[in-house]
Amino acid sequence: MSFLEKGYHQTGVRDIAKRAGVSLGNLYNHFSGKHAVLAEIAALEREELQPFLSYLRNDVAPLEVLEGFVRNYLIHLSAPENVILSLEIASEAVRKPDIAKMFLENQNALLDALASLLTRGVKEGCFRSLPDTRGAASLILDAMEGKALRATLQTDKTTIGHAELWDFIKNAVTNPPD
Amino acid sequence: MSFLEKGYHQTGVRDIAKRAGVSLGNLYNHFSGKHAVLAEIAALEREELQPFLSYLRNDVAPLEVLEGFVRNYLIHLSAPENVILSLEIASEAVRKPDIAKMFLENQNALLDALASLLTRGVKEGCFRSLPDTRGAASLILDAMEGKALRATLQTDKTTIGHAELWDFIKNAVTNPPD
DNA sequence: AACATGCGAACGAACGATCGTTCACCGTGC
DNA sequence: GCACGGTGAACGATCGTTCGTTCGCATGTT
Numbered sequence: 001m002s003f004l005e006k007g008y009h010q011t012g013v014r015d016i017a018k019r020a021g022v023s024l025g026n027l028y029n030h031f032s033g034k035h036a037v038l039a040e041i042a043a044l045e046r047e048e049l050q051p052f053l054s055y056l057r058n059d060v061a062p063l064e065v066l067e068g069f070v071r072n073y074l075i076h077l078s079a080p081e082n083v084i085l086s087l088e089i090a091s092e093a094v095r096k097p098d099i100a101k102m103f104l105e106n107q108n109a110l111l112d113a114l115a116s117l118l119t120r121g122v123k124e125g126c127f128r129s130l131p132d133t134r135g136a137a138s139l140i141l142d143a144m145e146g147k148a149l150r151a152t153l154q155t156d157k158t159t160i161g162h163a164e165l166w167d168f169i170k171n172a173v174t175n176p177p178d
Numbered sequence: 179m180s181f182l183e184k185g186y187h188q189t190g191v192r193d194i195a196k197r198a199g200v201s202l203g204n205l206y207n208h209f210s211g212k213h214a215v216l217a218e219i220a221a222l223e224r225e226e227l228q229p230f231l232s233y234l235r236n237d238v239a240p241l242e243v244l245e246g247f248v249r250n251y252l253i254h255l256s257a258p259e260n261v262i263l264s265l266e267i268a269s270e271a272v273r274k275p276d277i278a279k280m281f282l283e284n285q286n287a288l289l290d291a292l293a294s295l296l297t298r299g300v301k302e303g304c305f306r307s308l309p310d311t312r313g314a315a316s317l318i319l320d321a322m323e324g325k326a327l328r329a330t331l332q333t334d335k336t337t338i339g340h341a342e343l344w345d346f347i348k349n350a351v352t353n354p355p356d
Numbered sequence: 357a358a359c360a361t362g363c364g365a366a367c368g369a370a371c372g373a374t375c376g377t378t379c380a381c382c383g384t385g386c
Numbered sequence: 387g388c389a390c391g392g393t394g395a396a397c398g399a400t401c402g403t404t405c406g407t408t409c410g411c412a413t414g415t416t
Contacts, residue, residue, distance in 0.1 A: 007273060009187035013402055023367045025405085034402065084272050091269045093331050094262050095185060100331045107328070135346055142324030143317045150285070150316075153271050153278045168313050172350050191376055201393050203379085212376065360415075367408075374401070382393075 004081050008038055008088050035096065042089050042102040049110055052076070056113040062121030063174065069114070070144070070169060071162050077148035078160055084152065086145070111137050118173070128175045140169055182259050186216055186266050213274065220267050220280040227288055230254070234291040240299030241352065247292070248322070248347060249340050255326035256338055262330065264323070289315050296351070306353045318347055 003011055013034050017027040031037050052073055058065045076082055093100035114137035121127035130136045144165070151160050180189045180197055191212050195205040209215050230251055236243045254260055271278035292315035299305035308314050322343070329338050 007187070007269065009185070012400070014400090024403095025368060026366045028403070029365065087265070087269050087272060090327065090331075091185065091265050094265060097333065100333070104328070104331055132342060132346065135342060138324060138328075139317070139321045139346065142320045146316060146320030146323065149268065150282070153268075153282055155275065155278070164310060164313060168310065168317060190374070192374090202377095203393050204391075206377070207391070358416085361413085363410105363412085365408105365410090367406105369404105369406095371404080372401105375399080376397105378395105378397080380393105380395095382391105384390090384392105386388085 003038070003041070003088060004084050008092060038089070038092060039098060039102065041085070042099055042106075045085070045089070046102070046106050046109070048076075048082075049106055053109060053113045056110075056117050062117055062124060062126045063170075065117060066121070066169070066173070067166060069117075070140075070166050073144060074148075074160055074162055074165065077144055078151070080152045083145075083148045087149070107141075110141060114140065121173070127173050130173070136173065139172075143169070181216070181219070181266060182262050186270060216267070216270060217276060217280065219263070220277055220284075223263070223267070224280070224284050224287070226254075226260075227284055231287060231291045234288075234295050239304065240295055240302060241304045241348075243295055244299070244347070244351070245344060247295075248318075248344050251322060252326075252338055252340055252343065255322055256329070258330045261323075261326045265327070285319075288319060292318065299351070305351050308351070314351065317350075321347070 006015075013027065014024055016034070016037055017024045020027065022030070027037075031040070052069065055072065056065065056069055058068075089099060089103055093103045111134065115134040118127060118130060118133040118136055122130055122133065147160055147165065151158055180193050184193075191205065192202055194212070194215055195202045198205065200208070205215075209218065230247065233250065234243065234247055236246075267277060267281055271281045289312065293312040296305060296308060296311040296314055300308055300311065325338055325343065329336055
């Protein structure tokens, strides 16, 4: 997909049509315009998130679910295409409310699932008492996404280490061992 | 500046020239092209960061410096123009290595300053023992920027509360009170 | 079975607008 | 007369979108 290679605004409608294997005119039979194509892609991101959402709803030990989530979501974010696409969508969301709506919905879905895992963990005593689980959840997600962005922009291909990130998150979320 | 209103790629060179109060032709006497204009803006961001850098080098109690920084940087990020500009630059950085270089330099400058504050705090005993101060610093910055992005995209103008964020950061960084 | 009709998916030429960039020209101060 | 900073018309390319046209196929009529 050429939104990844050239970016949304640098990609012409002819490119999109060619890559999709349809003619220019026919593209407009399926989409109301270029904007609708991006909207569709943003909507598809939702489905990409689905596995993570169901993973977070695992009913086993919260700490292990959290670690598994961090590991898996980190792998997801290590693919530059996911970072670039999020960036592209976020950029467009600034000026296009319908894109912003989808972007936030997707983010919130993940946020809610992670927050409720944290809440469960606190209740079950695996986690320290977190006054604001939603805030903590967004901290974790932001940290991962920020890390992924930096890794993507770096020319030297530094992969993101799971261990160091997980250590930090674990410390932030569990009671100190004493 | 119309990069904010329309985005970099949606802004024509004629717009840029008009806003800058120079003729179209003369713009090319000052800049080698449209790209160079964005590069210049990315470079200027560096100077915007300067006050925060010097603030972080304050030699007083680390915890207070940190709180002051969080407060001030949050105010900075509460202005949507700063979030949008960062997003715009980050998007372009994906495909333009020289922009990426500046973007990362700016980020790293802040990261280093914050990390060394944390290191000092750990040494002086105000902070808990943080194994990876740089990681912790990037966590703090990512959290703030993530929050700011969400606030910018939200239609309802929710301002970012300092108190709740500071509580979280303080907890993450200081020893528990017992 | 053969033919006529209508439907809608697919197409790409064409449109006007705008893009980033160049460059011949102009006025001004020496 | 010369040098030069400033100018905007002009250029070729490409943009997103429209729309007249084609054509395969299902349906209806003899």
